[in-house]
Amino acid sequence: MNIARSIELYARASALMPGGVNSPVRAFKSVGGTPLFIAKGTGSRVYDEDGNAYIDYCMSWGPLLLGHADDDVVRAIADAARDGTSFGTPNRREVEIAELVIARFPAVDKVRFVNSGTEAVMSAIRLARGFTGRDKVVKFDGCYHGHADSMLVAAGSGLATFGTPDSAGVTEGAAHDTIVVPFNDIDALRAVMQRDHHSIAAVIMEPVPCNYGLIPPRDGYLRAVRELCDRSGALLIFDEVITGLRLAPGGAQERFDVRPDITTLGKIIGGGLPVGAYGASTEIMAKVAPDGPVYQAGTLSGNPLAMAAGIATMKKIDALNAYDLLEEKGRRFDALVAPIADEYRGRALILRLGSIVCTYFTERTSIESVDQVRACDMKRFARYHAEMLRRGIYLAPSGYEVGFLATAHTDDDLADTAAAMRESLAAAFGS
Numbered sequence: 001m002n003i004a005r006s007i008e009l010y011a012r013a014s015a016l017m018p019g020g021v022n023s024p025v026r027a028f029k030s031v032g033g034t035p036l037f038i039a040k041g042t043g044s045r046v047y048d049e050d051g052n053a054y055i056d057y058c059m060s061w062g063p064l065l066l067g068h069a070d071d072d073v074v075r076a077i078a079d080a081a082r083d084g085t086s087f088g089t090p091n092r093r094e095v096e097i098a099e100l101v102i103a104r105f106p107a108v109d110k111v112r113f114v115n116s117g118t119e120a121v122m123s124a125i126r127l128a129r130g131f132t133g134r135d136k137v138v139k140f141d142g143c144y145h146g147h148a149d150s151m152l153v154a155a156g157s158g159l160a161t162f163g164t165p166d167s168a169g170v171t172e173g174a175a176h177d178t179i180v181v182p183f184n185d186i187d188a189l190r191a192v193m194q195r196d197h198h199s200i201a202a203v204i205m206e207p208v209p210c211n212y213g214l215i216p217p218r219d220g221y222l223r224a225v226r227e228l229c230d231r232s233g234a235l236l237i238f239d240e241v242i243t244g245l246r247l248a249p250g251g252a253q254e255r256f257d258v259r260p261d262i263t264t265l266g267k268i269i270g271g272g273l274p275v276g277a278y279g280a281s282t283e284i285m286a287k288v289a290p291d292g293p294v295y296q297a298g299t300l301s302g303n304p305l306a307m308a309a310g311i312a313t314m315k316k317i318d319a320l321n322a323y324d325l326l327e328e329k330g331r332r333f334d335a336l337v338a339p340i341a342d343e344y345r346g347r348a349l350i351l352r353l354g355s356i357v358c359t360y361f362t363e364r365t366s367i368e369s370v371d372q373v374r375a376c377d378m379k380r381f382a383r384y385h386a387e388m389l390r391r392g393i394y395l396a397p398s399g400y401e402v403g404f405l406a407t408a409h410t411d412d413d414l415a416d417t418a419a420a421m422r423e424s425l426a427a428a429f430g431s
């Protein structure tokens with residue numbers, strides 16, 4: 001495989017940008033090798049600067065439910081651009097997308113658009129604090145919520161009542177107000193909520209964690225978290241930046257029938273442009289400026305191009321009946337990989353929830369906790385990743401990342417992927 005141009009660009013990039021990238025995991029640090037510079041994408045494929053083609057399962061880390069450069073999405077962006085790229089005034093497309101989002105998410109009566117998932121989470125936490133008048137936030141080990149200071153916090157030791165900074169530059173003060181508990185362990189959350197219930201503003205979670213492998217919630221777990229929040233007066237925030245518009249039209253809250261107080265969104269709602277959003281009941285959203293005292297603003301928020309891409313994506317999802325289509329593709333994928341999964345049982349595990357897939361290098365046959373993901377063989381994943389890449393399959397460059405099926409993946413793509421998996425697993429386990 002010739003990747004000379006990627007190598008040359010990476011050398012230039014490394015002199016210009018930290019790690020040569022604008023987001024750390026892109027740098028291939030955990031799998032080794034040179035990150036590929038992607039020149040273009042269409043449908044299920046991406047093409048690097050040297051012209052190599054790959055079937056893509058990273059899909060820009062989730063936003064591209066329809067695949068790359070979908071005709072309708074591209075046309076909507078181009079049409080919007082011709083009318084002007086930004087005004088800093090209200091625009092018609094903000095109203096249209098807000099109507100589409102509110103119609104889909106059961107727990108969202110009003111919504112505010114921002115520019116990233118990080119911003120959505122940051123604003124949702126400020127809103128929860130402003131609404132409750134409390135300071136502390138509970139998060140779960142292994143759940144990713146973007147890079148706001150209060151979310152870059154790791155579990156404290158033992159029975160510590162607060163977390164510790166998980167990044168240089170995060171203050172002890174920020175970490176002090178975040179409590180970290182294990183996911184899928186309702187007793188651990190109950191203990192914290194009983195101890196600190198007067199001071200907890202919010203419990204924030206990915207209802208289905210997708211940033212530390214895929215960790216399906218135990219039966220009844222989300223409902224139990226909801227009940228603990230109700231009892232303590234803390235708001236429940238579902239960070240649906242991945243799961244929203246991915247697991248169902250109304251995200252995990254629809255799929256599992258549990259209503260959060262605040263929902264954060266991103267990725268798919270921007271159709272591949274930079275968008276985030278947060279929404280809640282009318283009562284809670286009344287606290288947001290200019291209606292209320294919780295300040296939050298954005299020069300480019302509600303950007304017409306981004307709104308156009310999101311609107312076109314949601315309309316096409318409906319037109320394609322995308323969730324049924326993705327489930328069908330998922331089942332086909334399951335059938336193709338079932339014999340491979342059998343052969344590697346005890347060494348590798350392949351899980352799928354809707355259009356989210358994850359391969360773990362573990363002896364386990366199920367995954368329920370972050371510790372189980374942490375114990376997976378990431379060196380083996382690195383070998384597997386390189387073997388898949390050589391066979392024209394682009395996976396996100398870390399064993400902690402999931403893969404995404406898009407409506408653009410064809411039956412042939414899935415068959416080619418399964419064949420590549422068989423060979424790559426054999427190579428990864430070879431001597």
Ligand SMILES: *Cc1c(COP(=O)(O)O)cnc(C)c1O
Pocket residue numbers: 115116117118119121144145146147206211239240241242266267276
């Ligand atoms: C990607 C992600 C974020 C952060 O979104 P950005 O747009 O990268 O800032 C937050 N929460 C979850 C669950 C995510 O997957």
